[in-house]
Amino acid sequence: QKEVEQNSGPLSVPEGAIASLNCTYSDRGSQSFFWYRQYSGKSPELIMSIYSNGDKEDGRFTAQLNKASQYVSLLIRDSQPSDSATYLCAVSSGSARQLTFGSGTQLTVLP
């Protein structure tokens, strides 16, 4: 069974700080990695995707991938209260682009 593990949290950071979210996965054949943000009562929305080892930056978000360690992380710089949400790590390894999701990390940014 393919597994994706995340720190369950909750994680609290002060406004302006860096929030660090971590994820590990079990399937070494995984090729694509995603971070989704989900506000309470809403559907998940894609915020970052990463496909190769290293860092990928998009605005205040940085995704990091280490395939040898089977580890993916998301850094949120200058955290804002509007970043308070649950962050879902997802890994793709199927021919039909099926995603396996972690259970999510709840982030609270304190004003």
Added chain:
Amino acid sequence: DAGITQSPRHKVTETGTPVTLRCHQTENHRYMYWYRQDPGHGLRLIHYSYGVKDTDKGEVSDGYSVSRSKTEDFLLTLESATSSQTSVYFCAISALMRATNYGYTFGSGTRLTVV
């Protein structure tokens, strides 16, 4: 958002009754998925489709069936609803985003309660 709608948004049904949830997309995407989301379990794949009449099982398919007779519609049926199927159900499509990267777009979800 990517023209994906789910219906109904909320439903309460009795144990043992059949229930069908509908996912409709307007952009001719090939891949469609049904997930359920429960506290502590994240999103779990129920069934997926890779074309008209082409479907396959996901991680938690027992008690569910699907049909896709048209590209735009992907139906999820609970054959005989049980309380363990009380959940939030999300439909998703896999779409091209940001040049060559693919990502999921989710529908708004259906909150199903089985009493």
